[in-house]
Amino acid sequence: MAPWISLLPAQRHRFSAKESLATAVVWGVALGITAIFAALLGDVVWQGGRQVNWVFLTQAPQRAGLEGGIAPIVVSTGLVLMVCMGVSLPLGLGTAVFLSELSRQHPFWSRTIRLSLDILAGVPSVVFGLFGNAFFCKGLGLGFSILSGGLTLACMVLPILIRSIQVGLSGVPPEYRQASAALGLSRLGALGTLIVPAAMPGIVVGILLGIGRAIAETAALIFTSGYVDRMPASLLDSGRVLSIHIFDLAMNVPGGEAPAYATAFVLVALLVIINSLVSGWAKRFQQSKIQVL
Amino acid sequence: MTFPFPSVLQQPASTEHGTPPAVRVEQLSLRYGKKVAFAPVDAHFPGGQISALIGPSGCGKTSFLSCLNRLHELIPPARVSGQVYLNHCDIATLPLTPLRRQVGMLFQKPNPFPLSIYRNLAFPLKEHGIRDRTHINTIIETTLQEVGLWSEVKDRLKAPALSLSGGQQQRLCLARALALKPQVLLMDEPCSALDPLSSEIVEDLIVRLKGTYTVLIVTHNLGQASRIADQVAFFWVQHEVGQLIEFGSTQDIFSNPQNPLTLAYVRGRRG
Ligand SMILES: Nc1ncnc2c1ncn2[C@@H]1O[C@H](COP(=O)(O)OP(=O)(O)OP(=O)(O)O)[C@@H](O)[C@H]1O
Numbered sequence: 319m320a321p322w323i324s325l326l327p328a329q330r331h332r333f334s335a336k337e338s339l340a341t342a343v344v345w346g347v348a349l350g351i352t353a354i355f356a357a358l359l360g361d362v363v364w365q366g367g368r369q370v371n372w373v374f375l376t377q378a379p380q381r382a383g384l385e386g387g388i389a390p391i392v393v394s395t396g397l398v399l400m401v402c403m404g405v406s407l408p409l410g411l412g413t414a415v416f417l418s419e420l421s422r423q424h425p426f427w428s429r430t431i432r433l434s435l436d437i438l439a440g441v442p443s444v445v446f447g448l449f450g451n452a453f454f455c456k457g458l459g460l461g462f463s464i465l466s467g468g469l470t471l472a473c474m475v476l477p478i479l480i481r482s483i484q485v486g487l488s489g490v491p492p493e494y495r496q497a498s499a500a501l502g503l504s505r506l507g508a509l510g511t512l513i514v515p516a517a518m519p520g521i522v523v524g525i526l527l528g529i530g531r532a533i534a535e536t537a538a539l540i541f542t543s544g545y546v547d548r549m550p551a552s553l554l555d556s557g558r559v560l561s562i563h564i565f566d567l568a569m570n571v572p573g574g575e576a577p578a579y580a581t582a583f584v585l586v587a588l589l590v591i592i593n594s595l596v597s598g599w600a601k602r603f604q605q606s607k608i609q610v611l
Numbered sequence: 612m613t614f615p616f617p618s619v620l621q622q623p624a625s626t627e628h629g630t631p632p633a634v635r636v637e638q639l640s641l642r643y644g645k646k647v648a649f650a651p652v653d654a655h656f657p658g659g660q661i662s663a664l665i666g667p668s669g670c671g672k673t674s675f676l677s678c679l680n681r682l683h684e685l686i687p688p689a690r691v692s693g694q695v696y697l698n699h700c701d702i703a704t705l706p707l708t709p710l711r712r713q714v715g716m717l718f719q720k721p722n723p724f725p726l727s728i729y730r731n732l733a734f735p736l737k738e739h740g741i742r743d744r745t746h747i748n749t750i751i752e753t754t755l756q757e758v759g760l761w762s763e764v765k766d767r768l769k770a771p772a773l774s775l776s777g778g779q780q781q782r783l784c785l786a787r788a789l790a791l792k793p794q795v796l797l798m799d800e801p802c803s804a805l806d807p808l809s810s811e812i813v814e815d816l817i818v819r820l821k822g823t824y825t826v827l828i829v830t831h832n833l834g835q836a837s838r839i840a841d842q843v844a845f846f847w848v849q850h851e852v853g854q855l856i857e858f859g860s861t862q863d864i865f866s867n868p869q870n871p872l873t874l875a876y877v878r879g880r881r882g
């Protein structure tokens with residue numbers, strides 16, 4: 319019998335002791351995190367979901383939100399998100415494309431951009447709020463408005479957005495670039511037809527992280543889009559978003575805990591809906607462009 | 612004073628009677644940063660013939676090919692010195708798009724785009740300004756026929772190219788290159804990722820390209836080199852630098868090599 323065969327059982331034994339420990343740790347961590355997440359979600363669904371009904375979703379808040387609903391707040395949130403993503407997505411895509419495709423030709427600029435993005439990513443949202451207040455509300459004269467809030471959020475989510483899109487772009491197999499270069503194809507043609515669609519999963523992660531951060535933001539919006547809980551008539555109106563409404567109910571309104579939970583439930587539900595819409599749209603976009611099997 | 616070829620910039624290397632251009636390199640060498648991939652090479656690859664590049668791994672064959680369509684420009688630290696001529700035209704003076712349209716390339720790993728079979732061929736054509744649908748369809752049909760793929764895929768042109776077998780994918784890539792009507796074809800071990808049967812099919816295709824295209828093919832398969840090539844260039848690594856050791860007719864390289872290294876390599880001995 320070959321000598322290595324006799325070695326196998328002992329080795330397998332040693333491996334299996336370590337391996338089962340590692341397996342236990344991995345499972346433990348995964349289950350623990352899932353449990354925390356489930357407890358949190360369960361709390362919101364249990365305490366909030368019961369109170370959500372048609373009236374709550376379609377009426378304006380009364381008595382500081384203790385009665386009535388949250389319709390204008392949902393609308394304001396949607397508008398702030400739309401402004402935020404509408405501005406940050408094209409900017410982010412452009413910057414990410416610059417960083418991943420042109421950084422070789424412009425090492426100085428790409429290093430500068432990368433550095434400033436890393437710094438921006440670490441800036442607390444209150445600071446964005448103060449900046450947004452000074453620049454968009456006062457400097458550009460937009461006042462406390464949905465537009466100011468959306469633009470401030472756009473600045474805030476840009477770093478995450480750019481990073482994830484860039485990771486997606488650099489994950490595209492280098493063969494696509496090589497093949498298209500060898501065929502003499504223009505960079506732009508290859509980008510639009512191959513690279514960006516192939517990077518779609520990364521782009522989606524960026525969009526979802528961005529939306530997640532934007533929808534949860536409170537501090538930056540207090541200074542920019544304001545508190546007003548009336549239905550906004552235009553983007554230049556002030557509008558209260560869901561997270562601020564939750565904050566206000568929980569901290570400033572006695573007995574506001576119940577509607578705060580209900581609002582939190584709507585916020586989570588909204589996030590889930592937006593996520594599935596974005597993922598579905600992205601999948602369809604990718605499939606219409608490329609066929610990876 | 613009159614210029615014999617008024618459209619020199621557009622069609623740099625085409626000659627009046629349509630023979631594909633010869634590829635001539637003068638003191639061509641390439642390094643990646645400090646690492647020299649291959650030392651200066653002088654060689655003349657006649658138009659319309661098949662030249663095989665052989666040699667051990669790391670001797671600079673891929674690097675050499677990449678200088679001929681300036682694909683090395685994708686690799687930032689790569690620096691080339693010396694000249695490459697297509698007939699009399701220095702490729703350094705050409706814009707990239709026409710150069711790469713004229714000098715097609717086939718890679719070791721089949722690399723079709725993640726598009727449909729049809730779009731794999733149509734997309735490059737459109738990018739090169741061919742917009743007429745019927746014209747595109749004609750080109751697609753003829754090139755697919757040229758590579759023997761038409762009967763296999765004509766009923767599923769809309770299927771993903773990645774659903775084809777490896778050999779079919781490689782033939783699709785050849786069709787994609789041929790559709791642009793190149794005059795020179797660079798092939799970097801085009802059969803080495805394929806099973807023997809597909810490899811044979813692709814090899815037969817390459818033989819049929821002789822006369823219409825100037826072919827430079829890298830291969831580790833000495834049998835293949837001796838079967839298909841008119842000339843063979845033998846590269847070897849000396850002092851960690853790739854060198855062109857010997858360049859001659861296939862007959863000479865395999866039966867009567869001048870250099871002992873060549874002799875040892877083609878006889879299959881080491882070192
Ligand atoms: N992008 C790169 N950066 C740095 N060095 C490189 C790069 N590509 C190749 N080299 C080096 O250049 C030398 C020649 O490489 P090349 O790929 O041209 O060899 P090859 O003859 O094609 O080998 P193989 O037969 O394995 O494909 C090798 O020593 C390799 O390590």
Ligand SMILES: [Mg+2]
Nearest residue numbers: 672673674799
């Ligand atoms: Mg190689």
